[in-house]
Amino acid sequence: MPYSLWQxxxxxxxxxxxxxxxxxxxxxxxxxxxxxxxxxxxxxxxxDYRGLNRxxxxxxxxxxxxxxxxARLSGAxxxxxxxxxxxxxxxxxxxxxxxxxAFATPFGLYxxxxxxx
Numbered sequence: 587m588p589y590s591l592w593q594x595x596x597x598x599x600x601x602x603x604x605x606x607x608x609x610x611x612x613x614x615x616x617x618x619x620x621x622x623x624x625x626x627x628x629x630x631x632x633x634d635y636r637g638l639n640r641x642x643x644x645x646x647x648x649x650x651x652x653x654x655x656x657a658r659l660s661g662a663x664x665x666x667x668x669x670x671x672x673x674x675x676x677x678x679x680x681x682x683x684x685x686x687x688a689f690a691t692p693f694g695l696y697x698x699x700x701x702x703x
Contacts, residue, residue: 591621591629592692598631599691607675611697613685633689633702677701 602608617638621629659665679687679698687698 594621594629595619595631595691596693598629599693599696602696605675607698607700608696609684609699611685611688611695613688613695613697615686615688616690616695617688619689619691633687635702638686672703674701674703 599608615638618634620632620634622632624630677700679701684697684699687702688695689697
């Protein structure tokens with residue numbers, strides 16, 4: 587991995603620690619961290635949770651029908667829209683579940699305190 591990519595990982599990790607999104611981990615779980623190039627040419631850190639997903643018990647939560655949602659909105663006087671910056675990071679991960687989100691970096695093992703993307 588080129589040094590510049592390591593620096594991107596180090597910088598992203600430092601920012602996530604500063605924002606209290608991740609914390610150091612000693613979890614028995616570990617998923618790989620990948621860097622994915624965004625349309626603007628910058629890199630985005632992505633954790634590959636496919637291995638964890640293979641051993642996770644599926645809990646089906648059906649999607650509501652769009653027509654039902656729109657019907658509930660009919661007659662409403664006000665509508666609002668929220669656009670959170672890094673919205674998933676607004677949702678805390680239960681402390682007991684944090685070890686399952688662990689990911690390996692060249693700088694150690696970390697886990698999410700907030701919902702990963």
